[in-house]
Amino acid sequence: MTTARRLLAATVFAALALPVAAQDLTVVSYGGAYGAAQRKHMIEPFIAKTGKNVLFEDYSGGIAEMKAQVEAGNILWDVVDIEAIDLERACAEGLLESIPRDILPAGADGTAALEDFYADGLANECGVGVIFWSTIFAYNRDVFTAGGPQTIADLWDVAKFPGKRGFQRRPQVNLEWALIADGVPMDQVYEVLATPEGQDRAFASLDKIRGDIVWFDSWSQAPVLLNDGGASVVQSANGRIFAVVMDEKRPFEMIFDGQIFDIDVWAILKGSKNIDLAHEFIAFATGTEPLAGMQDVAYGPTRRSSNALIAPEVVPYLPSSHIDKGLRADGIFWADYGEALGERFNQWLLQ
Amino acid sequence: MTVTPAASTGPLPRKAAPLAADLALTAGERRHARREVLRHRLTALLLVAPLLVFLAFAFIAPIGTMLFRSVHNPGVMQLIPQTLDAMSGWDDAGLPPAEARTAFAVELRALFGERRSGRLGEEINRVMPGASSTIQSTGRRLNGMPAAEVEADGADLLPTINATWGEPRIWRAMHEAGRTFTDRNFLTALDLERTPDGSIQPRASARIYIDLYVKTLRMALVITLLTVALGYPLAFFLAHQRASRANMLMIFVLLPFWTSLLVRTTAWITLLQTNGVVNSTLLRLGVIDRPLTLLYTEFATVLAMTHILLPFMVLPLYAVMRGIDPSYMRAAMSMGARPVRAWWSVYLPASLPGLSAGAMLVFIISVGYYITPALVGGTDGQMISNLIAFHMTESNNWGLAAALGTLLLALILAIYFLFDRLVGASNIKLG
Numbered sequence: 001m002t003t004a005r006r007l008l009a010a011t012v013f014a015a016l017a018l019p020v021a022a023q024d025l026t027v028v029s030y031g032g033a034y035g036a037a038q039r040k041h042m043i044e045p046f047i048a049k050t051g052k053n054v055l056f057e058d059y060s061g062g063i064a065e066m067k068a069q070v071e072a073g074n075i076l077w078d079v080v081d082i083e084a085i086d087l088e089r090a091c092a093e094g095l096l097e098s099i100p101r102d103i104l105p106a107g108a109d110g111t112a113a114l115e116d117f118y119a120d121g122l123a124n125e126c127g128v129g130v131i132f133w134s135t136i137f138a139y140n141r142d143v144f145t146a147g148g149p150q151t152i153a154d155l156w157d158v159a160k161f162p163g164k165r166g167f168q169r170r171p172q173v174n175l176e177w178a179l180i181a182d183g184v185p186m187d188q189v190y191e192v193l194a195t196p197e198g199q200d201r202a203f204a205s206l207d208k209i210r211g212d213i214v215w216f217d218s219w220s221q222a223p224v225l226l227n228d229g230g231a232s233v234v235q236s237a238n239g240r241i242f243a244v245v246m247d248e249k250r251p252f253e254m255i256f257d258g259q260i261f262d263i264d265v266w267a268i269l270k271g272s273k274n275i276d277l278a279h280e281f282i283a284f285a286t287g288t289e290p291l292a293g294m295q296d297v298a299y300g301p302t303r304r305s306s307n308a309l310i311a312p313e314v315v316p317y318l319p320s321s322h323i324d325k326g327l328r329a330d331g332i333f334w335a336d337y338g339e340a341l342g343e344r345f346n347q348w349l350l351q
Numbered sequence: 352m353t354v355t356p357a358a359s360t361g362p363l364p365r366k367a368a369p370l371a372a373d374l375a376l377t378a379g380e381r382r383h384a385r386r387e388v389l390r391h392r393l394t395a396l397l398l399v400a401p402l403l404v405f406l407a408f409a410f411i412a413p414i415g416t417m418l419f420r421s422v423h424n425p426g427v428m429q430l431i432p433q434t435l436d437a438m439s440g441w442d443d444a445g446l447p448p449a450e451a452r453t454a455f456a457v458e459l460r461a462l463f464g465e466r467r468s469g470r471l472g473e474e475i476n477r478v479m480p481g482a483s484s485t486i487q488s489t490g491r492r493l494n495g496m497p498a499a500e501v502e503a504d505g506a507d508l509l510p511t512i513n514a515t516w517g518e519p520r521i522w523r524a525m526h527e528a529g530r531t532f533t534d535r536n537f538l539t540a541l542d543l544e545r546t547p548d549g550s551i552q553p554r555a556s557a558r559i560y561i562d563l564y565v566k567t568l569r570m571a572l573v574i575t576l577l578t579v580a581l582g583y584p585l586a587f588f589l590a591h592q593r594a595s596r597a598n599m600l601m602i603f604v605l606l607p608f609w610t611s612l613l614v615r616t617t618a619w620i621t622l623l624q625t626n627g628v629v630n631s632t633l634l635r636l637g638v639i640d641r642p643l644t645l646l647y648t649e650f651a652t653v654l655a656m657t658h659i660l661l662p663f664m665v666l667p668l669y670a671v672m673r674g675i676d677p678s679y680m681r682a683a684m685s686m687g688a689r690p691v692r693a694w695w696s697v698y699l700p701a702s703l704p705g706l707s708a709g710a711m712l713v714f715i716i717s718v719g720y721y722i723t724p725a726l727v728g729g730t731d732g733q734m735i736s737n738l739i740a741f742h743m744t745e746s747n748n749w750g751l752a753a754a755l756g757t758l759l760l761a762l763i764l765a766i767y768f769l770f771d772r773l774v775g776a777s778n779i780k781l782g
Contacts, residue, residue, distance in 0.1 A: 064745040071747065092487065093469030196481070214647065215730060229625040229642065336491070339469070339476050339483035343746065349730055350559050350738075 024053045025277050029081035031058030032220030033243035033297050038081070041293025042285040049284065052277060060218035062170065063090045070095050070270050078272040079281055081130060084120075084263045085172050088331035089338045091126035097268040098125040103279045107305030108288035116288075120263055121302035124331070127265025128286050129302030131239075131294045134261035134319035134326060135173045138222075138241040141251040143232040152258035155233060156181035156205070158212050163232025166225040169215040171345035172334060173235065173260050176327070178205035180258050186327045194333065199341065203348055215349075226252060239297030242317050254317070259326030261319045263302060414760075421536045421753035427529045430471045431458045435529040438522075443547065447522050449506040455525075456493060456505025463490030477748060478535065479524035485515045523547060536754035560738070560755065564762070567735045570653060571717040577657045578713050579706065582664035586705070589665075590672035601669070608662040616726050619655040620646060623727070647729025655723050660716060664709035671705025707774050715763055735759055 027043065029035050035058060043056050057077075059065055063086050069075050082090060090096050101122065104113035114122070121129025137155055139148035148154075149161045155177070167174055176189050182205040184192050192198035214231050216222060222236035223244045238259070244250045266282045268275060284290065291301040292309035298317040301307065315321055376384075428435060437451035446452070462468040468490040472483030492512045493501055501508065509516035527535070527545075538544055542561045544554045585604070589597050607615060622628045623645040630642040645651055675698065683693035721736040728737070735755065742752035 062745075064747065067747055068744060089469065092463070092466055092491075094466030194484075230646075332491075335469075336487040337484040339473050339487075340481045343476065343480060346741070346746070347559060350563070350733075 023274065023277070024055050025079065025274050025281055026055045026057060026077050027079045027081075027281065028057045028059050028077045030061060030219050030237075032218075032223075032240060033247075034219070034237070034239055034294075034299070037239075037294055037296040037299075038285075040296070042290045045290065046281055046284050050280065054281070058218075058220075062086060063093070063095060066090060066095045066269055067093070073271070075269055075271045075273065077269045078274045078278045080267050080269060081264050082127065082267050083329075084124070084127070084265060084331045085329040085334050086331075086338075087124050087127050087265055087267065088335035090267070091124055092335050095270055096126035097270055097272065097275065099128055099268060099279070099282065103283045104128065105283055105287055107303055109305045109308075111305055116303045116305050118302055118304065121265070124265070127267045128282050130264045130266055130286065130291065132261065132263055132300035132302060132319055134238050134256070134259040134322075135235060135329075136238045136241070136254055136256055136259045136319075137233055137235050138226060138252050138254045139233045140226055140229075141253055143229075148253060148255075149233060150255060150257060152177050152180045153183075155258075156209055158209055161233070163212070164214045164230065165209060165212050166214045166216055166222060166231030166234035168219070168222075168235055169217055169349070171338075171341045172329070174206065175199075175202040175341065175345075176260055176329075177235075177258060178202040181205055186258070189327060190330045190333045194337065199344070203344070206348070223250075223252075226250075238317070238319055239294075239299050242298035243296075256319070256322035256325045259319060259322060260329050261323070261326055262329040264299075417753045418757055419753075420749055421751075421757050422532055422534065424474075424528075424533050424535075424750055425531050427471065427474045427525070428531050430462060430467065430474070431455060431525075431529070434458055434525070438526055438529070441522075441526065443519075443523050443526060446517075446519055447526070452506035452509060452516075452522075453502070453504070456501050456509055457498075459486065459490050460493040460496070460498070460501050463494040473747070475521075475524055475528045477539075477751070478528045479521060482515075482521055482524055485513050485521065489513050489516070520547075533750075536750040537758070539751055540754040540758055560735075563733070563735050563738060564758070567718055568762075570649065570656075570732075570734060571714050573653055574656050574660060574717045575710050575714045577653070578661050578664040579710060581657070582661055582668055582709065583706070586665050586668035586672055589669050590675075591677075604662055604665050607658070612659065612722060615659055616655055616723050619651065619658070619727055623651050623654075646727060647731070649728065649732040651727040651729075652724045652732030652734070655727050656717055656720060659723060660713045663712045663716065667708040667712070668702065668705040671708075672702050675701045703774075707770075711767075711770060714766070718763060718766075719759065 029038055035056070039056055043054050046052070047054055059080075061083060063082075066077070066080065067090075069077065087096075091098075101114060104117070106112050107116035117129060118132075120132075137149070137152075139161075141148070143163060144161065149157070154161055155165065175193060179189050179192055179198065179202050180186060182201060184198075184201075193202060214225065216225060216234075219237050219240055222234045223240050225231040226234045226236075226241075227244070227250060238254060238256075241252050241254050245252050245254070266285060268278045268282070272278055286302070288303055288305045289309065291303050292306040294301060295310050295314045295318075298314055300318045300320045301310070310318075319326075431454075434451055434455040437454045438447050441447040441451065459468060459471070462471055468487060469483075472486040472490075475486060476483035489509065489512050493508075496508070515521050527533075535545070538551065539554070540560050542554045542558045543551050546552055589600055589604075592600065620627075624630075625642045625644070625646070627646070629645060630639075633639045634642065679697050679701065680693050683697045684690065688696070718734075719736050720734060721740060724732050724734045725737050725740070728734070736759070739752050739755045739759070742748045742755065
């Protein structure tokens with residue numbers, strides 16, 4: 001009898017515990033220094049304010065994991081930080097919920113949300129902008145004592161600047177850089193990359209430095225590779241290098257030439273069971289103050305009202321201060337070509 | 352392995368014929384005997400029932416669905432049913448009928464609106480690389496047009512949006528992708544493709560999978576030979592120690608065996624990385640003047656896997672060698688054989704069952720190995736299972752992953768069959 005009662009109690013307990021667990025909001029982002037800044041300025045204040053539990057997890061980007069969850073009908077994530085370069089495609093493939101704009105609060109100075117956000121921050125119905133950031137490259141001054149590569153063309157010049165290059169294992173950014181290194185003007189990169197000849201040209205350009213590339217998966221690996229000598233130059237999100245230079249005084253030099261700037265947004269996975277809580281979180285996390293907190297890792301805010309809170313010494317490190325040196329990542333191009341170029345890129349890796 | 356049905360069902364059926372002839376038994380006695388046999392069988396079945404149920408759910412069903420998925424592909428049929436229906440009479444020559452093209456324009460427009468055109472692009476892209484960008488950009492344009500216009504002359508609109516729609520090949524690809532049952536995944540897995548006229552030829556783009564199968568088998572063979580080279584002398588040494596000392600030394604073989612696989616693999620990362628233990632020691636000794644690239648190579652995969660799989664070689668060898676009577680070797684040598692000759696003609700054949708078992712275990716485990724190559728192999732040291740995992744979790748091409756997995760399974764069965772023919776499966780001894 002006692003056993004039966006115990007079993008019953010356990011069943012009731014499990015039945016009660018399940019809905020409670022389902023109410024935890026799962027927020028997924030990129031970890032590392034950026035994740036730490038988000039935890040400090042967005043996650044923890046939100047928990048303190050609402051008393052709701054938030055699980056904050058890492059992923060290494062891309063849409064594959066979201067796709068697997070949505071297609072298998074097994075939704076584990078609620079809110080995801082996603083690069084705009086992948087956002088258009090994820091939204092077009094039905095992996096994300098659209099986010100109503102009326103949940104967004106006015107800025108701290110009273111400006112209505114729709115005016116306060118930069119247009120790019122709300123350009124896609126599935127996302128609300130979090131940061132302006134860019135993909136840059138950085139080298140270790142201890143390795144290149146006489147000065148390191150300064151342009152994308154230098155980055156491709158393995159004779160002049162020998163050493164491993166750490167690149168993220170995906171076609172995005174790498175193919176753009178391959179064309180820039182091959183002499184395509186920045187404003188024509190996506191036009192050229194949309195043609196079969198342009199794609200051949202980009203892969204031929206990548207072929208030239210193939211043996212000198214070390215591939216990594218997650219942005220948080222970039223500063224690690226540069227630090228432990230696994231690579232002499234790495235491709236990185238600008239904030240990752242900024243954080244190790246500022247906090248650990250590492251001799252790393254950031255180069256903004258050829259930067260591909262982009263925004264990150266908060267998005268909600270299609271079929272999330274916590275849509276209301278996810279809206280509440282996104283509304284909170286994209287407020288004036290939490291957005292300004294991203295300056296810890298030198299990422300620019302997506303609201304105009306946050307600019308007043310940015311420390312003057314961070315400004316030179318913001319991607320927006322070097323806007324003329326780079327190009328804007330084209331999310332629509334990658335929505336249309338991501339599948340085809342992704343497959344070709346993987347075949348190229350295996351050859 | 353060679354149990355005859357008669358032996359397994361008890362003594363009665365074997366005697367059934369003589370019994371039937373022998374009229375000494377009454378009908379009732381025979382019935383009783385039959386019932387007794389049935390009861391025995393039922394008990395036996397009940398005893399193994401939990402295992403059978405477990406196997407059916409955990410082994411046979413998943414593998415069966417996997418095999419089925421490699422040929423069953425209903426995705427496109429569900430996305431554009433009307434287009435495929437209108438195409439059913441089309442013989443793949445020239446462009447499909449205008450009504451099929453218009454139906455496609457209407458369906459694509461609707462799919463883009465429902466945000467499902469990406470799925471269609473992905474499916475067709477597998478037949479015709481590059482098609483997904485055409486489909487996505489066309490969907491985007493169609494979505495901006497009024498529905499009535501698309502319904503009225505969708506067939507003529509398509510080529511104005513993208514010239515590819517004026518070519519038969521994308522329609523052929525769509526037709527091909529729309530087949531519910533297909534051999535396409537197996538052809539791709541074997542680096543083949545079907546030409547428009549239906550014949551099969553090697554794939555025009557790079558040869559990937561065959562090379563990777565060959566590489567996987569080569570790496571597994573190298574790992575097996577390395578474990579034999581390291582494990583055989585070690586097992587021989589252990590088998591000829593006093594029992595107490597052998598047991599103590601055995602702990603050193605088993606200790607890594609009990610340690611988590613991930614921990615051992617990560618330890619290799621620490622040892623092999625650019626500024627890791629191996630490189631910094633060699634640099635300090637002055638053997639090299641710049642760090643070697645050790646991690647993220649095929650070398651790292653082979654090294655780490657040899658270490659990890661060594662116990663699978665040592666344990667069966669040790670068990671078999673313990674059972675070899677030392678007096679055989681002494682007898683051979685007393686009759687004039689030199690130690691090497693005595694080992695070759697007496698000891699080696701006696702230890703062969705252990706060697707076969709170890710080699711078989713190590714080879715089959717390493718052919719399907721996944722985690723170690725994924726962690727230390729970089730792009731060079733990847734094996735076929737890493738690509739299967741890639742298609743399962745990243746490219747979401749489950750059909751191709753299933754076909755690759757099925758081929759791997761067939762390959763392992765073929766190797767086992769070959770081994771059985773050459774060495775004899777009964778020669779495998781685990782101790």
